[in-house]
Amino acid sequence: xxxxxLEITVAFSERLTGVRSLxxxxxxxxxxxxxxxxxxxxxxxxxxxxxLDECSVxxxxxxxxxxDFCDRERSDCCxxxxxxxxxxxxxxxxxxAPCEYNGRYYRQNEQVKINCNLCRCxxxxxxxxxxxxxxxxxxxxxxxxxxxxxxxxxxxxxWQASNYSQFWGLTLEEGRRYRLGTNKPDEPVINMSNIEVLxxxxxxxxFDSRKKWPGWVHGVRDQGNCAASWAFSTTAxxxxxxxxxxRGAMVLDLSPQNxxxxxxxxQGGCLGGNLDSAWWFLRHRGxxxxxxxxxxxGVNGKNGTCLARDLQRDRWCPAGRQTRDKLIYEATxxxxxxxxxxxxxxxxxxxxxxxxxFRVQDDxxxxxxxxxxxxxxxxxxxxxxxxxxxxxxxxxxGWGEEVISQRLVRYWLCANSWGTAWGxxxxxxIVRGSNECEIESFVLGVWGKVxxxxxxRELLNVFRxxxxxxxxxxxxxxxxxHLRRHRRRQNKRKxxxx
Ligand SMILES: *[C@@H]1O[C@H](CO)[C@@H](O)[C@H](O)[C@H]1NC(C)=O
Ligand SMILES: *[C@@H]1O[C@H](CO)[C@@H](O)[C@H](O)[C@H]1NC(C)=O
Ligand SMILES: *[C@@H]1O[C@H](CO)[C@@H](O)[C@H](O)[C@H]1NC(C)=O
Numbered sequence: 001x002x003x004x005x006l007e008i009t010v011a012f013s014e015r016l017t018g019v020r021s022l023x024x025x026x027x028x029x030x031x032x033x034x035x036x037x038x039x040x041x042x043x044x045x046x047x048x049x050x051x052l053d054e055c056s057v058x059x060x061x062x063x064x065x066x067x068d069f070c071d072r073e074r075s076d077c078c079x080x081x082x083x084x085x086x087x088x089x090x091x092x093x094x095x096x097a098p099c100e101y102n103g104r105y106y107r108q109n110e111q112v113k114i115n116c117n118l119c120r121c122x123x124x125x126x127x128x129x130x131x132x133x134x135x136x137x138x139x140x141x142x143x144x145x146x147x148x149x150x151x152x153x154x155x156x157x158x159w160q161a162s163n164y165s166q167f168w169g170l171t172l173e174e175g176r177r178y179r180l181g182t183n184k185p186d187e188p189v190i191n192m193s194n195i196e197v198l199x200x201x202x203x204x205x206x207f208d209s210r211k212k213w214p215g216w217v218h219g220v221r222d223q224g225n226c227a228a229s230w231a232f233s234t235t236a237x238x239x240x241x242x243x244x245x246x247r248g249a250m251v252l253d254l255s256p257q258n259x260x261x262x263x264x265x266x267q268g269g270c271l272g273g274n275l276d277s278a279w280w281f282l283r284h285r286g287x288x289x290x291x292x293x294x295x296x297x298g299v300n301g302k303n304g305t306c307l308a309r310d311l312q313r314d315r316w317c318p319a320g321r322q323t324r325d326k327l328i329y330e331a332t333x334x335x336x337x338x339x340x341x342x343x344x345x346x347x348x349x350x351x352x353x354x355x356x357x358f359r360v361q362d363d364x365x366x367x368x369x370x371x372x373x374x375x376x377x378x379x380x381x382x383x384x385x386x387x388x389x390x391x392x393x394x395x396x397x398g399w400g401e402e403v404i405s406q407r408l409v410r411y412w413l414c415a416n417s418w419g420t421a422w423g424x425x426x427x428x429x430i431v432r433g434s435n436e437c438e439i440e441s442f443v444l445g446v447w448g449k450v451x452x453x454x455x456x457r458e459l460l461n462v463f464r465x466x467x468x469x470x471x472x473x474x475x476x477x478x479x480x481x482h483l484r485r486h487r488r489r490q491n492k493r494k495x496x497x498x
Pocket of ligand 3: 264267268270302303
């Protein structure tokens, strides 16, 4: 600072006296690369011959020069002196990788995976810095433009979308391959005759089977990376119906792994399955409980070999437990309910949740909340669609209605099998009454096989457990009374002593 002040003083006195000292040393300065011009380029007329101290430009808090003299000393020329005054090419700018993603820079030809595509940093004359990423053309399971559009117009679409980290990085095709898994039923199966639902009753505007049968309707599970919705919706429905029909005597989680690994007749395991074969298995073989045969396919994506060929005889659970309890639970043949909204509602209200199969569109994976309806905002996928692979099965557990921007929107309340972090705590609502995504096309109900002696035995167990609990409580309260009496006596004794 002192030095600069001195220099300015000298320049000032020089101008006053009109005397030029050719030998006056100028300060030796190294300009850093970060103060690259324009300096001399801004002067008009630009550069000066010989030595002319006025031929300068402010730089930082001092001056730099654009006269020939500065060149001789190679000390205080402006950073752009060489390129502007000598017309020499300026040194190349510091090398900085030209492509940026998530705060990291990538050199030319360097690759990075962005969502579900591998991208390479390439020259691109249309971009501002001459480079951009060129990416593969997979349609991703998470499509950011779909999320943006759907969330921007909540009144138009009626639902909100979200970026799920468990889906980020997967292609749409992978999502379909690993997260769905119910084959579209064949025509003869679809053409099964409907049962007659007696529905002369008026139905409520809203219904949630969890409220009518608290504790008896099973929660949401996660099929993981295994396309086994066929096994999840089937075991969950059978379990719901068993607990409702037995009036809570048989509240059990049934094992989808048992069905997945052992129902190998015309089934694809983690590659998807048929509901008619799944129900055949539940009718003729039955499945055990989740505790006895826990789910493992979600983690490794493998079908698993069947560990329950003769569970009932062996009385041994794959989980490693030996037991004398009833191990196998069965169902009667399923029945088809007509596609009439009223019939489906009446069936749910009377008998409990139903199983529904629907076609999953690309935006459904991103559903977060609200009443879902296919938005048609995604890119139409480029690959050949295998029609059978696009179906998924869930339970419909109730219905309701909601006003969205002055329109009354009716919906089904459904339980998915993608874990509780997806959708509305694992559930979703979908437009009711217009066969949205074919959700009303193929709806099944079933009776659990509830044998009178089983119910009696289960009720007896419940009764015993309750009696045991009552007795324990009684003993505990007796114990407390005893303790109080004992304390009182002790206190009395103390008082007498003092
Ligand atoms: C979506 O989530 C992934 C992983 O959690 C994250 O890397 C990505 O930046 C997110 N995208 C947006 C648009 O928020
Ligand atoms: C199923 O029903 C549809 C419509 O009623 C009919 O056109 C079709 O031929 C039936 N298919 C079979 C296999 O019965
Ligand atoms: C699962 O079973 C299906 C049908 O049997 C088979 O096509 C598929 O390859 C199996 N998957 C694995 C990972 O073993």
